[in-house]
Amino acid sequence: MHAHIRPQPGIMDIALYQGGTSKIAGRDDVVKLSSNENPFGPGDLARLAYARAGHDLHRYPPTDHAGLRAALGAHFGIDASRIICGAGSDEIISFLCQAYAGPGDEVLYSQHGFLMYRISALAAGATPVVAPERDRTADVDALLAAANKRTKLVFIANPNNPTGTMIPLEEITRLAEGLPKQALLVLDGAYAEYAENYDGGAALVDQRDNVVMTRTFSKLFGLGGLRVGWGYGPQHVIDVLNRLRGPFNLSNMQLDIAEAALGDTAHIARSLSENARLRDWLAEKLNAIGVVTDRSFANFVLARFRDAAQAEACNAALLSEGLIVRQVGSYGLPEGLRITIGDESACRRVAHVIGAFMESQQ
Numbered sequence: 001m002h003a004h005i006r007p008q009p010g011i012m013d014i015a016l017y018q019g020g021t022s023k024i025a026g027r028d029d030v031v032k033l034s035s036n037e038n039p040f041g042p043g044d045l046a047r048l049a050y051a052r053a054g055h056d057l058h059r060y061p062p063t064d065h066a067g068l069r070a071a072l073g074a075h076f077g078i079d080a081s082r083i084i085c086g087a088g089s090d091e092i093i094s095f096l097c098q099a100y101a102g103p104g105d106e107v108l109y110s111q112h113g114f115l116m117y118r119i120s121a122l123a124a125g126a127t128p129v130v131a132p133e134r135d136r137t138a139d140v141d142a143l144l145a146a147a148n149k150r151t152k153l154v155f156i157a158n159p160n161n162p163t164g165t166m167i168p169l170e171e172i173t174r175l176a177e178g179l180p181k182q183a184l185l186v187l188d189g190a191y192a193e194y195a196e197n198y199d200g201g202a203a204l205v206d207q208r209d210n211v212v213m214t215r216t217f218s219k220l221f222g223l224g225g226l227r228v229g230w231g232y233g234p235q236h237v238i239d240v241l242n243r244l245r246g247p248f249n250l251s252n253m254q255l256d257i258a259e260a261a262l263g264d265t266a267h268i269a270r271s272l273s274e275n276a277r278l279r280d281w282l283a284e285k286l287n288a289i290g291v292v293t294d295r296s297f298a299n300f301v302l303a304r305f306r307d308a309a310q311a312e313a314c315n316a317a318l319l320s321e322g323l324i325v326r327q328v329g330s331y332g333l334p335e336g337l338r339i340t341i342g343d344e345s346a347c348r349r350v351a352h353v354i355g356a357f358m359e360s361q362q
């Protein structure tokens with residue numbers, strides 16, 4: 001660190017985020033299954049909007065995102081005036097921490113929670129606090145026990161990354177009801193669309209003044225590279241977040257493409273059904289050869305091996321066959337490999353390589 005010019009306390013506690021690669025030198029059959037992206041990419045309507053984009057590059061984008069918010073409101077059956085859009089849900093998470101947590105405040109989340117909660121809490125000068133989980137699933141009793149008068153934000157991803165597990169809405173409601181009055185509960189629904197019969201907590205947001213939901217176009221909609229996410233919350237929270245949102249935080253192109261993607265029902269249906277079919281197929285294959293998985297409600301499975309060394313060896317075997325998955329030691333699960341559900345050929349390759357690897361271990 002520089003002798004005189006120093007960042008705010010907390011910033012140097014942030015480990016640099018390790019982004020995933022999609023390339024392996026010398027191979028042209030590489031499949032990236034490490035970032036929970038939709039293997040089909042964007043749908044036709046989003047691609048068309050992308051091809052048409054650019055006619056208004058000299059114009060500043062609208063600051064109120066009215067078009068995209070109206071489309072989101074209609075698509076999800078929610079109140080468009082209580083939606084805020086950002087550069088990925090990461091930006092909404094960051095706004096929430098900046099707005100509600102500072103030095104002396106605590107930001108609470110569950111063990112094996114998404115890395116951005118810690119990063120955004122530290123960036124805001126607040127203290128990240130981790131509650132123990134149970135069976136790789138958030139434990140509401142542990143979260144309630146860890147909450148105190150300094151707790152300002154509580155994050156819970158449902159379904160959770162990197163475990164794929166989820167907790168029932170009754171448990172989330174119990175958490176919202178039991179938290180201290182000054183704490184805001186954030187339901188991170190990055191994978192909510194993949195969980196059948198789950199609204200991401202939208203109805204709970206409508207019932208309470210201490211619950212916010214975050215969502216994204218990066219997963220089901222196949223637009224991780226576009227960087228569009230959004231939040232839905234009580235009016236008092238959306239008003240606060242809008243004050244610190246840069247007026248032009250989303251470009252014309254981002255807004256147009258995201259809106260087009262929402263209307264692509266064929267792409268959405270195909271992505272969902274293929275994911276469910278291949279996720280269950282892959283989990284069954286893995287279980288049959290002695291690799292343990294929890295039931296996943298998302299677009300990935302967490303494969304758990306005997307120990308970190310075995311996971312590492314399997315990761316190396318996958319890499320040598322051009323398959324990039326994510327070893328999740330940074331989430332405190334070094335014995336796990338998080339495998340995004342790719343297309344059918346990718347899933348078959350993964351099952352084949354892990355099958356051969358497990359046989360070599362006997």
Ligand code: PMP
Pocket residue numbers: 087088089090091114157160161188190215216217218224227228229
């Ligand atoms: N929440 C969770 C649980 C995630 O896994 C991710 C993506 N890795 C995000 C939020 C952020 O996604 P984005 O910023 O692309 O919307």
